[in-house]
Amino acid sequence: MAWSTRELAELAGTTVNAIRHYHRVGLLEEPERRSNGYKQYKTHHLARLIRIRRLRELGMPLDRVDSLGADGGDAHDALRMIDAELATSIERLQRARTELAFMLDDPTSLDVPLGFSTVADHLSDADRALITIYTRFFDQDALSDIRRMIEVEPSDIERGYNDLAADASESTKQELAERMAPLLARHRADYPWLNEKESGTRVERDLVDATLRDVMPELYNAAQRDALRRAILIADERPDHGATPASKPE
Template identity: 55%
Template sequence: MAWSTRELAELAGTTVNTIRHYHRLGLLDEPERRYNGYKEYGVQDLVRLLRLRRLVELGMPLSQIGEVGTGGDSTPDALRQLDTELAARIERLQRARSDIAAILRDSAPADVPAGFESVAARLSEADSSIIHIYTQLYDEDAMTDLRHMVEADTDSIGDDIDALPPDADEETRQRLAERLAPILAQNLIDYPWLSDPVAHLSKTEHVTQQTFIDAVIELYNTAQLDVLHRASILAHEQLRIAREANGDD
């Protein structure tokens, strides 16, 4: 029995282009041709093609199929490596499905930072953007703590800061800073690592600091930055007073 390229492709459940690609890579030998120049495949070609397809189904990269297909000494190691990669891929897919379920459950934007689906409605565009950047700068524990901070913040001050125009007056800035300061101070108490985050950094301290500075300058207007700066100073002062009152160092 002899088959044309199209017939072989249909029989093996693949495409003519795939067979031609295997020829170019040297994975499938070119068959003899008929008198009219058309390729003529036999049973051995079909078996070889089906073996190739089996390895592809397992997820084996084409670059490794030649060695694995011949049963070389590296075959077990290649299969173990492939199994590790597949396990990691499955984990990523399961995590993606879990994230999608959370997005649908909470009616959150599809591009919300992972883990922040339930609080997405509280995040301004700038806040969401900065959290996306944080995911590349801090470890998972830090991001979990950050989500808890957002969950615990029931004050509407986030909306007020988000709506603050660049030319906001002095009184408005100070009032917002004084509202925000206790929240920041409580975060510093609940999450001491905020004062020294080095242990939770995913990047170097220099890269983290420079990226943070660039991000906040780009994402927040001058009045918002002023409020954040004032609130930070006030929060640290409130924390110092509280510690002195408690006799802490």
């Protein structure tokens, strides 16, 4: 039995161009030719091609395929590499399915990250944008703590901060800051990672701080930022002072 290139491609479930490429890179040996110059592939070509296809479908790079044909550490290492990559892909897909299920169950919370649907009603549009940015920078434990901070935020402070007008008076900003300061100090005591520069983040904390300094003026007006600054200064005077809280950074 002998097959043409096109027939071999159909049998193996691949393309003529793929076979030609495997010839060029040395993965598939060239067959004998008939007197008319046409290639005539044999059974061992078909078996080899199917093996190559199998490894490629598993994610094996072409330059590692030959290592699977021999005994030794190279083959084992190549398979372990594929297994690790597949495990990462499965984990990512599982996270994606979990988040899709959350969105399907509560379409009104499409603009809040996974885990924050229970506090969505407490978040302004600016807060939702900020929390979304947090998901890029903070690890899952830190995000869970941030959600807890939002859960315990008194409604009067939440309303006072969200409704603070850009032209609010000095006394209004100071009064709000004095109400916010004990809450900030409590967060620092309850969540020590807030006080540790290298804790709670997926990336360098300096990058987090720089990014938040850039986005805050676009999310919150000058009076809101000033009230928060004052609250931080007041909290700094308490014995349990620490770093700027992540719930609404300066």
